[in-house]
Amino acid sequence: MSRNQLAISGLIWGALVLAALFPALFTGYDPLQSNPIAALKPIGTEGHLLGTDYLGRDVWARLVYGARSAIGMGLGAMAIAATVGVLLGLLAGLGGKWLDNLLNGLFDILFSFPDLLLALLMITMLGAGSLNALVAIGIAGIPSFARLMRGEIRRIRNSEFVQSSVALGVPRFTNIWRHIIPNALGPVAVLASLFVGRAITYGASLSFLGLGPARPTPEWGLMLADAQLYLSMAPGLALFPGLAITLAAAGSVLFARSIRRTAE
Amino acid sequence: MLHSIRTSFLASLLIKVVLVTWVAASITFAVMHATPGTYADLLLSDLAQYGLTAERRAEIIAVYGFDKPLWQQYLLYLSKVFHGDLGMSYALAQPVLDLILAQLTPTLYLAGSAIVLSLGIAILVAIATLRAGRFGRMLSSICEVVVVSIPNFWLGLILLTWLSFRLGWFPASGAGSFASLVLPALTLGIPMAGTFVQILRPELQKEINAPYFITARARGRGFHAVVLRHALLHAILPVLTLSASYFAILISGSVIVENLFGRPGIGRLMLNAVLVKDVPLVSGIVILSAVTFVVINQSVDRLILWIDPRIERH
Numbered sequence: 037m038s039r040n041q042l043a044i045s046g047l048i049w050g051a052l053v054l055a056a057l058f059p060a061l062f063t064g065y066d067p068l069q070s071n072p073i074a075a076l077k078p079i080g081t082e083g084h085l086l087g088t089d090y091l092g093r094d095v096w097a098r099l100v101y102g103a104r105s106a107i108g109m110g111l112g113a114m115a116i117a118a119t120v121g122v123l124l125g126l127l128a129g130l131g132g133k134w135l136d137n138l139l140n141g142l143f144d145i146l147f148s149f150p151d152l153l154l155a156l157l158m159i160t161m162l163g164a165g166s167l168n169a170l171v172a173i174g175i176a177g178i179p180s181f182a183r184l185m186r187g188e189i190r191r192i193r194n195s196e197f198v199q200s201s202v203a204l205g206v207p208r209f210t211n212i213w214r215h216i217i218p219n220a221l222g223p224v225a226v227l228a229s230l231f232v233g234r235a236i237t238y239g240a241s242l243s244f245l246g247l248g249p250a251r252p253t254p255e256w257g258l259m260l261a262d263a264q265l266y267l268s269m270a271p272g273l274a275l276f277p278g279l280a281i282t283l284a285a286a287g288s289v290l291f292a293r294s295i296r297r298t299a300e
Numbered sequence: 301m302l303h304s305i306r307t308s309f310l311a312s313l314l315i316k317v318v319l320v321t322w323v324a325a326s327i328t329f330a331v332m333h334a335t336p337g338t339y340a341d342l343l344l345s346d347l348a349q350y351g352l353t354a355e356r357r358a359e360i361i362a363v364y365g366f367d368k369p370l371w372q373q374y375l376l377y378l379s380k381v382f383h384g385d386l387g388m389s390y391a392l393a394q395p396v397l398d399l400i401l402a403q404l405t406p407t408l409y410l411a412g413s414a415i416v417l418s419l420g421i422a423i424l425v426a427i428a429t430l431r432a433g434r435f436g437r438m439l440s441s442i443c444e445v446v447v448v449s450i451p452n453f454w455l456g457l458i459l460l461t462w463l464s465f466r467l468g469w470f471p472a473s474g475a476g477s478f479a480s481l482v483l484p485a486l487t488l489g490i491p492m493a494g495t496f497v498q499i500l501r502p503e504l505q506k507e508i509n510a511p512y513f514i515t516a517r518a519r520g521r522g523f524h525a526v527v528l529r530h531a532l533l534h535a536i537l538p539v540l541t542l543s544a545s546y547f548a549i550l551i552s553g554s555v556i557v558e559n560l561f562g563r564p565g566i567g568r569l570m571l572n573a574v575l576v577k578d579v580p581l582v583s584g585i586v587i588l589s590a591v592t593f594v595v596i597n598q599s600v601d602r603l604i605l606w607i608d609p610r611i612e613r614h
Contacts, residue, residue: 141319142323145319145320145323145590146323148320148544148590148593148594148597149324149586149589149590149593150547150548150549150551150552150589150590150593151548151552152552152555153551153552153555153570153585153586153589154586156555156570156571156574156582156586157327157328157331157582157583157586159574160331160573160574160577160578160579160582161331161334161579163577233449237449237451240451240453241451241452241453241556244453244556245555245556245559245571246575247574247575257453260453260454260457263457264457264560267457267460267461267465268465271461271465271466274454274457274458274461275458277454278450278451278454278457278458281451281454282446282449282450282451282454283449285448285449285450285451286445286446286448286449289445289448289449290445293445
């Protein structure tokens with residue numbers, strides 16, 4: 037079961053990364069090339085297998101080129117949240133009691149802000165746009181990483197093998213670097229993998245609400261926002277971008293599930 | 301004894317609420333003053349369009365304390381927040397608190413029906429798949445991954461396309477009737493049901509192997525009767541523990557669902573405020589939802605101790 041999950045997530049993410057790096061391999065169309073004569077063609081049209089949107093742009097091409105912003109959003113926001121969160125968690129977990137209490141109290145408080153609302157607060161300050169949305173989602177994710185890292189470090193510090201290593205006279209730095217940090221990173225990797233999927237979904241939600249990249253960027257959330265106006269005429273338009281987001285998110289959930297057993 | 305527990309609970313709740321409010325207000329203050337073009341410029345230039353007189357200008361500067369040093373402005377702002385004054389909305393020119401309270405009811409209806417719906421779905425699915433074979437388990441675990449991964453605005457779009465435009469069962473937008481509540485509640489509730497099932501099923505699995513369950517079955521009670529009568533009550537506790545997280549999911553979800561279905565409510569208010577950079581209104585909503593999160597979290601912890609006193613020992 038676990039091996040199947042790993043294989044499926046590898047397949048999904050392999051295709052996504054390939055599409056993000058070499059979109060021209062998958063489609064001959066330009067995602068920005070509009071063609072008013074061929075607007076709103078249904079699924080299965082000759083030459084436009086997934087149909088065309090209201091400007092006559094090829095839906096498949098826009099999907100393929102949209103992989104780049106989705107992956108960028110997922111990995112970028114995860115990088116911000118994980119890096120800052122892990123460093124803060126390290127500081128709390130390894131620092132003195134006073135620092136730990138202070139930081140842990142802060143994590144607790146920040147954790148009580150619903151993360152999408154925190155991201156919206158950031159966007160109010162930074163303004164809309166894809167980079168701003170990425171930063172906002174990344175910052176909103178920091179508390180969960182910090183809390184997890186701090187908890188793991190506390191747990192491993194008090195575990196028997198570290199205690200005996202301390203008793204054997206192994207220097208503090210070696211203990212931290214060789215034993216505590218590597219063991220804490222497993223659960224962090226699981227969270228990071230889950231977070232990539234969540235960031236892709238949030239990113240698409242924000243652009244759906246008009247807070248992400250501007251038109252005519254090929255982006256899945258934006259494609260759905262446009263499709264919303266043609267639900268009764270061309271319901272197919274609302275199908276594939278959502279499917280792409282779901283697949284990308286499912287890939288990251290499956291990856292998290294398959295590494296969970298090894299990590300814990 | 302009981303008395304002291306109750307006071308210590310209230311004291312720790314109060315401390316948490318104060319801390320959360322303080323941090324939220326500080327972030328907000330930093331946001332307001334870090335935005336390019338100071339808060340004062342923004343406010344006064346907007347008002348200038350409506351013919352701001354010199355006296356009125358001086359009055360506004362005095363009310364917000366713009367003539368004082370930053371740290372005094374900060375203290376002034378904090379004291380206002382702690383007195384329940386979340387400031388005036390830039391865009392709507394009304395007190396933030398009034399605006400939020402006015403939009404509370406439709407959001408509560410939506411959230412309430414989403415919770416009821418998702419609990420109903422989750423209980424049905426969990427019980428139905430409880431004795432499933434290998435194939436059934438595989439199918440339900442695939443469904444779990446899909447439900448967790450589906451973005452809820454897309455789920456809403458799909459429901460709209462099929463149940464509203466194709467079949468005409470439910471209205472596409474509005475908030476007047478009960479029927480208009482169904483699609484938004486489903487959109488919000490289905491992903492939540494997915495998480496509920498993930499918690500419920502393993503708990504129920506544990507219960508049906510417990511000695512009391514086998515005894516009840518041996519006495520001739522039907523499987524589903526014992527599940528409904530006994531096991532479900534035990535299994536639902538861990539779902540309750542996470543109520544605060546569901547609140548966070550609901551409030552975030554309402555931003556998307558209310559805008560998708562054109563319903564009034566907090567989520568709609570929030571998005572409109574973000575779009576026009578109405579910082580006091582956005583931060584008012586953020587502060588109040590953080591406080592609500594803390595209150596729910598702490599109260600549920602107490603509630604669970606009261607329902608199941610065994611937990612205290614761990």
